[in-house]
Amino acid sequence: MTVQAHELSKDYEYGFHDVDISVFRTEKGISPEVVAAISDHKSEPEWMLKFRLKAYEHYLKRPMPTWGADLSGIDFDNIYYYVKPAGEQSRSWDDVPASIKNTFDRLGIPEAERKFLAGVSAQYDSEVVYHNIREDLEKLGVIFCDCDTGLRDHPEIFRKYFGTVIPPNDNKFAALNSAVWSGGSFVYVPAGVKVEVPLQAYFRINSDNMGQFERTLIIAEEGSSVHYIEGCTAPNYSSDSLHSAVVELIAHKGAKIRYTTIQNWSDNVYNLVTKRAIAHENATVEWVDGNLGSKVTMKYPAIYLMGEGAHGEVLSAAFAGPGQHQDAGAKCIHVAAHTTSNIVSRSISKGTGRTSYRGHIKVYPKAHDVRINVRCDALLLDEESQSDTYPYMDVNSPDVTIGHEASVSKVGEDQIFYLTSRGIDENEATALIVNGFFEPFVKELPMEYAVELNRLLALSMEGSVG
Amino acid sequence: MITGSPPATPAVPAFALSVEERIATAHGWLRDRRQAAWDAFSTMPMPSSQRDEDWRRTDIAKLRLSGFRPSDDIDEPLVNAIRQRRDQGAADAALMFDAAPVTRIEHSDELTAAGIVLSSLEEAARLHPELVERALGAVGVAESPFVALWNAMWSGGAFIYVPRSVHAAVPVWVAHSAAGHRGAAFPATVVLLEDNSSLTLVDDYLSAAGLNEMFSDALTIVVAGRDARLDHCVLQQWGEGVWHVALHRTMLAQNARLRMFGATLGSRLQKAYWEVMLDGPGAEANISGVVFGDGTQHLDHQSLQAHRAPQTTSRLKLKVAVRDHARSVYSGLIDVERVAQQTDAYVQNRNLLLSHGATADSVPRLEIRANDVRCGHGATAGHIDDDHRFYLMARGVTAEDADRLIVHGFLDDALADCPHPGVAALIGDLLERELEGNAQAGIAVVDA
Numbered sequence: 001m002t003v004q005a006h007e008l009s010k011d012y013e014y015g016f017h018d019v020d021i022s023v024f025r026t027e028k029g030i031s032p033e034v035v036a037a038i039s040d041h042k043s044e045p046e047w048m049l050k051f052r053l054k055a056y057e058h059y060l061k062r063p064m065p066t067w068g069a070d071l072s073g074i075d076f077d078n079i080y081y082y083v084k085p086a087g088e089q090s091r092s093w094d095d096v097p098a099s100i101k102n103t104f105d106r107l108g109i110p111e112a113e114r115k116f117l118a119g120v121s122a123q124y125d126s127e128v129v130y131h132n133i134r135e136d137l138e139k140l141g142v143i144f145c146d147c148d149t150g151l152r153d154h155p156e157i158f159r160k161y162f163g164t165v166i167p168p169n170d171n172k173f174a175a176l177n178s179a180v181w182s183g184g185s186f187v188y189v190p191a192g193v194k195v196e197v198p199l200q201a202y203f204r205i206n207s208d209n210m211g212q213f214e215r216t217l218i219i220a221e222e223g224s225s226v227h228y229i230e231g232c233t234a235p236n237y238s239s240d241s242l243h244s245a246v247v248e249l250i251a252h253k254g255a256k257i258r259y260t261t262i263q264n265w266s267d268n269v270y271n272l273v274t275k276r277a278i279a280h281e282n283a284t285v286e287w288v289d290g291n292l293g294s295k296v297t298m299k300y301p302a303i304y305l306m307g308e309g310a311h312g313e314v315l316s317a318a319f320a321g322p323g324q325h326q327d328a329g330a331k332c333i334h335v336a337a338h339t340t341s342n343i344v345s346r347s348i349s350k351g352t353g354r355t356s357y358r359g360h361i362k363v364y365p366k367a368h369d370v371r372i373n374v375r376c377d378a379l380l381l382d383e384e385s386q387s388d389t390y391p392y393m394d395v396n397s398p399d400v401t402i403g404h405e406a407s408v409s410k411v412g413e414d415q416i417f418y419l420t421s422r423g424i425d426e427n428e429a430t431a432l433i434v435n436g437f438f439e440p441f442v443k444e445l446p447m448e449y450a451v452e453l454n455r456l457l458a459l460s461m462e463g464s465v466g
Numbered sequence: 467m468i469t470g471s472p473p474a475t476p477a478v479p480a481f482a483l484s485v486e487e488r489i490a491t492a493h494g495w496l497r498d499r500r501q502a503a504w505d506a507f508s509t510m511p512m513p514s515s516q517r518d519e520d521w522r523r524t525d526i527a528k529l530r531l532s533g534f535r536p537s538d539d540i541d542e543p544l545v546n547a548i549r550q551r552r553d554q555g556a557a558d559a560a561l562m563f564d565a566a567p568v569t570r571i572e573h574s575d576e577l578t579a580a581g582i583v584l585s586s587l588e589e590a591a592r593l594h595p596e597l598v599e600r601a602l603g604a605v606g607v608a609e610s611p612f613v614a615l616w617n618a619m620w621s622g623g624a625f626i627y628v629p630r631s632v633h634a635a636v637p638v639w640v641a642h643s644a645a646g647h648r649g650a651a652f653p654a655t656v657v658l659l660e661d662n663s664s665l666t667l668v669d670d671y672l673s674a675a676g677l678n679e680m681f682s683d684a685l686t687i688v689v690a691g692r693d694a695r696l697d698h699c700v701l702q703q704w705g706e707g708v709w710h711v712a713l714h715r716t717m718l719a720q721n722a723r724l725r726m727f728g729a730t731l732g733s734r735l736q737k738a739y740w741e742v743m744l745d746g747p748g749a750e751a752n753i754s755g756v757v758f759g760d761g762t763q764h765l766d767h768q769s770l771q772a773h774r775a776p777q778t779t780s781r782l783k784l785k786v787a788v789r790d791h792a793r794s795v796y797s798g799l800i801d802v803e804r805v806a807q808q809t810d811a812y813v814q815n816r817n818l819l820l821s822h823g824a825t826a827d828s829v830p831r832l833e834i835r836a837n838d839v840r841c842g843h844g845a846t847a848g849h850i851d852d853d854h855r856f857y858l859m860a861r862g863v864t865a866e867d868a869d870r871l872i873v874h875g876f877l878d879d880a881l882a883d884c885p886h887p888g889v890a891a892l893i894g895d896l897l898e899r900e901l902e903g904n905a906q907a908g909i910a911v912v913d914a
Contacts, residue, residue: 067519365822380837383804389832395847398819407842408834 025083030076032056035179038082042148042182047159055168055178062172068358069296069327074270079242081180081213137195142226143188144199147215150186157188161219165248165276165304174274177213177246184214184245187228189255191221198227198260198446216247220255220283227258229446241269243294249277251285253307258286262449264293264456267324271297281307281336288444291318291326292456300358302331305339305367312341317441319457320353320385329358329390334367334400344440345376349385356388361395361402368399378408379437381430431458480535481650485618495599496591499607503617506608513611523795523827524737524766529709531615531650534681538646540565544674547911548641555892556668559637560584562624564653565644569622580632587623587654597627601656601689604717604743612711616652616683623654626667630660630691637666637886643673644680644708653684653712657696661719664695666886671710672703672732675908680705682733684712690722692746697725697885701893703732705908706761712738720746720775727884728755729893730765731900732907741770744778744806751780754883756893758900759792759824763907769798769813773806773836783814785880787873788824797829800843804835813843818850818876820869870901 024041026034035056039049064071137144143154150158168178189195220226230247243265251257257277265271271294277285287301303312314330332341347355357376378387389406411433419429434457435442442450489500512529513521545563549572552561560574562584569586577584583594591598608614624640642653655669669686682704690696696716704710710733716724724742742751751771759765765788771780786794800811817826830843850872858868877897884890 378832378834380834380839383807383837385837387832387834389830389843391828391830391845393828393845393847394825395817395819395827396825398822398824398849400819400847400849402845402847404828404830404845405842406830406832406844407840408832409840410837 025080028078028080030056030079030081030176030180034081038180038182041082041084044151045155048151051163051168052179055175058169059172059175059179062169062175064172065298068298068356069325071270071272071296073295074242082182140193141190142193142195143186145186147184147186147217148182150217154186154188157219158186158217161248161250162217163248165250165278166246166274170274173244173272174246177215177244177274181213181215181246184216185218185228185230186216187218187226189220189224189226191252192223193221194224195226198229200229212241212243212245214245216245218248218257218259219250220252220257222253222255224252225256227260229260229449241265243269243271243273245273247273247275249285251277251279251283253281254283255280256284256286258288259301260288260445260449262290262292262445262453263297263299266293267295267321269294271299273297273299275299275301277301277303277312279303279305279307279310279312282309283307284311284313286313286315287330288315288441289317289328290441290445290453291316291328292453294326295323296325296327298327300329300331300360302333303341304333304335305341306335308336308338310336310339312339314341314343314345315441315444316343316345316347316357317438318345318347318355320347320349320355322351322353325354325356327356327358329356329360331360332362332372333360334363334370334372337367338369339367340371342372343374343376346378346438346441347376347387348379348381348434348437349387350381352384352386354386354388356390357406359391361391361393361404363395363397363400363402365396367397370397370400370402372400372402374402374404376406377437378406379434380408380410481531481615481619484536488619488621493592495595499602500618503607503614507611507614507618510608510611510614520768520797521737523797524735524764526709526735526737529681529735531681534648534650537566537644537649537651537680539567540643540645543911544643544645547674547909548643548670548672551670551672551892551909552639552641554895555889556637556639556886557888559639559668562638562640564622564624564640564642564655566622566651569624576636577634577638580635581629582632582634583625583627584638585625587625587656588621590625590627590656594627597658598625598656601658601687604687604689604715605685605713612683613685613713616654616685619650619683620652620654620685623656626655626657626665628657628659628663628665631662632660633663634665637668639668639670642669642671642682642684644682645673645678646680647678648680649678650681650683653682655686657686657688659688659690659694659696659722661691662693663691666697668699668701668886668889669714670701670703671712672701672909673705673708674911675906676705677707678705679707680709682708682710682712684710686712686714688716688724690716690718690724692720692722694719694722696723698727699884699886699889700726700728701889702728702730702736702738703896703907703909705732706734706763706906708733708908710736710738712736713741714739715741715743716751717743717745718749718751721748722746723749724751724753725883725885726751726753727889728753728767729896730755730757730767731896733763733765734907735764735766737766737768739768739770740782741772742780743772743774744780745774747775747777749775749778752883753780753782754880755784756877756880756897757784757786757794758788758877758897759786759794760789760900760903761792761907762790763792764795765792766795767798768796771798771800771811771813773800773802773809773811776806777808778806779810781812783880783883785816785818785877786826787818787820787877788826789820791821791823793825793827795827797827797831798843799831799833800841802834802836802839802841807836807838809836809839809841811839811841815843815845816876817845817847818873819847820850820873873901874898
């Protein structure tokens with residue numbers, strides 16, 4: 001039995017794009033003038049302009065990362081750093097321009113909203129155009145808006161936390177984002193408030209050569225809890241696009257934040273994202289991170305366990321089809337005692353696709369009674385695919401228990417045989433095994449995401465068995 | 467886009483004199499090789515924990531090569547101590563002293579009678595240049611600054627050649643040693659195993675206990691032909707002032723098999739590469755080791771299992787115990803090339819931290835480009851399990867003895883993989899002394 005590679009036979013499912021209706025955009029490329037123009041266009045306070053310009057300097061100084069995926073294809077001068085779509089920010093679905101609505105219709109957003117969503121903050125290019133929060137959440141004091149609105153309407157909270165988890169000089173792409181950021185979500189959950197339904201935002205890139213630099217900031221006060229879902233899907237374009245987001249989470253004492261992402265950028269997008277959380281005493285932070293799309297993804301959701309009893313979870317799933325490189329992973333930094341973390345990574349490579357797990361575990365000297373478990377498994381579907389594992393572990397405290405296990409294998413012939421001997425054809429058998437492999441990830445997703453993920457996987461797996 | 471140019475290699479005047487002499491006295495290809503290596507070394511920056519991934523966790527900024535000169539000859543008490551150690555580990559072994567200025571060989575008659583060549587590497591380069599050239603070809607002249615320096619500087623050295631279908635009846639024990647404050651040694655073991663031959667080899671790095679600052683830049687090259695078998699033990703017990711940089715590389719042809727066991731106990735700082743190239747179908751490597759660090763020792767092991775042919779198998783198990791302020795760094799790579807289908811490879815690194823202040827880093831990496839493979843790794847770090855301690859103490863064992871028993875048990879699991887029982891027993895004794903806490907790095911030398 002041989003397993004062969006086939007190109008995806010279908011066009012990218014969401015690879016349509018509407019006629020560009022942007023009303024304002026900066027010139028291509030980046031300069032202090034472009035950065036100032038973005039800030040000016042948004043009528044931002046002086047401190048944010050200074051923050052952006054300082055970040056721009058860091059961006060110039062920081063080296064390109066050379067330790068990971070090949071980023072030589074990014075042409076920084078050929079990117080629009082800010083594009084504002086037509087129409088003012090809308091409160092009601094009826095006010096959203098028809099062409100944009102059309103895009104969301106194809107993504108199934110209104111339906112999702114009708115069902116159970118608390119709020120939909122749909123990012124269309126760089127500006128949030130549609131925004132809705134159920135009134136009961138507002139009554140509880142929960143803030144859920146785009147980051148631009150957060151800066152304007154909630155300046156005290158915003159300024160207190162913005163850029164504190166990921167400083168602008170953290171790395172080159174965080175610096176770039178800090179200079180030109182636009183849109184993204186701002187979530188504030190007051191003490192003791194438990195947000196029962198997931199907050200959700202759909203992001204799309206819709207303008208050729210558009211960089212998307214959204215910025216998300218989530219603060220969960222003492223004893224509160226929130227689940228935020230970010231889903232991405234982008235239309236297919238001929239020239240390379242850049243997506244470089246910064247996501248900061250702060251979980252105060254006893255709070256819980258779960259952040260779920262399904263990344264399905266079209267296969268020309270460079271997806272270079274910095275995600276980091278701080279977990280204070282007895283707080284829990286969970287990253288559920290799925291990477292299916294993009295040309296290159298580099299993303300390592302991090303949790304700094306700063307308070308005693310904090311707990312971190314990272315659940316990562318990656319699929320790399322032909323030409324894709326998913327360089328994903330997780331970081332758990334144990335600063336305080338009695339902290340625990342758990343990392344589970346599952347990745348699949350197909351065709352010339354390459355998945356890399358890159359992880360970092362660090363235990364500081366004073367962090368005693370620490371428990372960490374890491375499990376990464378990779379599946380290679382054919383002879384051209386590649387998988388790498390780069391786990392870094394720095395243990396500076398003796399009172400720890402750390403386990404790390406990794407495996408790389410192909411779909412077992414005995415598994416296929418078992419299924420085919422029961423009348424299931426090879427294609428379906430492989431798809432079943434792949435679905436089973438992703439099961440720990442999929443079971444953590446809300447229903448419609450799980451359904452969509454399974455559909456996308458089935459599509460990617462088509463014709464993978466010859 | 468790193469700003470500023472890397473610092474140039476510090477001047478090495480003491481070496482420069484002896485390398486000129488070595489280049490001048492060498493002939494033909496060897497002279498060219500030494501010259502090329504020296505030229506390369508002179509332009510290469512020293513590895514930096516800021517720039518080089520391999521050296522990120524091992525900082526050698528304090529290693530000033532300009533302060534070193536070629537090692538003194540080792541004295542008779544040390545020679546006798548080495549003989550006693552060989553007697554304890556493998557009394558029947560032929561003994562080669564790789565120490566400046568000339569290599570001494572003892573008890574080699576049985577092996578040479580079977581057609582096995584045991585000589586200094588210098589002599590072999592004169593008498594069997596084609597064999598030496600073939601073996602040295604397994605390592606690039608200037609793969610790294612330390613390899614370049616070694617290629618320019620080595621003298622004496624041990625060369626072992628086992629002809630086709632010859633099985634070495636007794637082990638070969640190569641003792642690499644050095645003496646004198648600020649002495650530099652360039653230990654060399656070069657082994658050629660022809661098809662279907664076999665050998666048991668002990669590479670033993672050691673010096674007298676004491677504070678002498680020394681520098682050891684070591685290379686072991688093994689080229690094993692089809693169906694050849696090598697059992698290889700590597701002991702490192704340098705004194706506590708020694709910087710030890712080493713590359714051990716074994717090339718395995720079709721169905722060749724390596725069993726390697728390393729015991730790392732000594733030195734102030736070590737960076738050792740344990741590399742195996744599985745070049746022929748069916749080649750197999752089993753690598754295992756124990757590491758015990760105390761005081762402020764820094765012990766770095768970097769492994770490579772390069773699967774470059776189908777149906778190859780490799781296993782690596784490294785068990786590390788660190789105490790006081792010692793630091794262990796383990797990094798390793800299982801590299802599977804596209805042609806290497808049906809590869810079966812596994813790495814296991816287990817770390818036991820015995821004190822606050824002791825650290826263990828672990829970076830077991832996988833790069834897999836073939837799909838029909840079984841590859842994996844496991845890494846753990848932890849302290850002594852309170853339940854285990856309680857269990858022993860409930861049976862009347864003191865807390866200290868309980869801890870010692872537990873560490874012993876932890877390391878014995880790997881020690882059981884040592885291919886030579888006598889060497890295993892010797893290492894067991896050395897570990898016992900380390901655990902008792904009264905062992906100095908290096909070996910005790912008693913004046914006769």
